[in-house]
Amino acid sequence: MLLVSSDLSAVFDVVEHATLLKRLFCSLGVSGIAYSWIKSYLGGRTQSVRKGSYSSAVTSCSVSVPQGSVLGPLLFSAYKSPLSTVAKFHQVFQQQYADDTQLYVALSPINYFNELITLQSCLSSLHVWFCENGMALNPSKSDAILFGTAQRLETMFSLTFVKIADSAMQFSDTIKILGVTLDSNLTLGPHIKAISKSCFYHIRSFRQIRLSRDRSMAIAVASALVSAKHDYANSIFFGCLQKHIFRLQRVQHALARVVMQQVYCSSSSTEVLKQLHWLPIKWRIKFKLATSTYKTLHTGHLPYLADLLQYHKSSVSTRSSTSQLLAIPRHKLSFGSRSFRVSAPKIWNSLTSQIRQCQTLATFRRHLKTHYF
16 A cells, blocks of 8 residues: 655644634534534634733634644644545545545556555646645655555565656655554554653653652642543554553553552563553553444544444354344454454453443443452
8 A cells, every 4th residue: 555644834824714714514513503613713813923011912713723723633634625636536445634635546456656646646646736725735745655554565575656637756664643653563562662761751750759749749740641542542462562662561561660669570560550450561452443433323522433343143043132232343464453453352252241232431431440359
C-alpha cells in the first residue's frame, strides 16, 4: 500500500466564514438553532496587534477558526469536506482529522505503476482544490511511505518517489500519524522505541520528586506522565513481536518501582504491579480491545468499527447467539490476525458469557479487569 500524508501551512487561519457556513448548510444539513449558533460563534470577531503601549488598528476578522478550541478541528473538517468527493472521483482512499489528511491506494505486484499514476492524479486535483480555497500545500513537510511485507516491498524497488505539487517526494522509512509512528513493515518497533525513550525520561525526572509526594499523588502523576503514553492507541500493539511488548513492560516495571519506592528486583516486579492493581502491558492491550468491542456492540460510541464486527451465525445450535459470540473472519497471513476485525472477535469470544452480557460499560470494565487479574 502507498500512503501520502499531506501537510498544509497555517490552515486554521485561511478558513472563510461565508464558505464554511455555506458548506455546513448546503452539504452537511446544519440548520435552525445549530446553524445560528455557529454563525454567531464565528461572526463579530476582531483582531489587533499590541506591543508595549502601542497597538494597531482594530480590524474585523472574516476568516479563520479559533485554534485550541473544541470546535476548531470539527469546523475545519467541515470546511475540508469536499476533499472526500475529489478522492472518491479518483477512486483513492482518504482519511482525515482536522488538517491531517492521508491518501492511500493498494498496489498490485504487477501493475503498481497504474495505481501510482492514479494517486498522483488525485494529488494534483487536491493541490488545485487547496489553491482555490486559499490553502497552501507544503510538499517539503508532506510524507509518503510504502507499506507491505519485506518480500512485497522488494518487488517494488523501482518505486522511489511520488510527485506532489510538481515536487518529487522521496519515500520515508517511517511516518507519524496522530502521534503514532508507522514503519514500512508495520512492526511498530520505532514507535515503541520512541515511547519507551520518552517514558524513561519522565520516570527519571519523577524519581527526583518522589519523596515529596504521598502514594496517591505519586500514582496520579505516574498515570498522567507515563501510563497515558504507553496506553495511547495501545490496541494496535496486539500481535507485535514479543521483544517490543517486553520493552514496554520494562517501562511499566520501572515506573511501578518508583511509585512504590522499591529498588530493582526482577522477581518482585510482578508483585509490585499487583500491589498497585495495574494490569501488565499484555493484558492492558487486550483490555483496550475488549472495551472497544463492547463500546462498538452496545453503546454505539465507535460507529466506524461497527461494520467490522458480526455476530456468529450457527445453523446447528442457538447457543452461540445467546452467548453473543462474534464471527472470526478468515485470514491468510499472520499479519491479518492483528487487524481489529480478527483480533477483537478472538478476545471477545475468550471472555466468559457473564462478562459479555454486562449491562453497563462500568460493570463490564470492572469484571473484565478482575478477570484478567
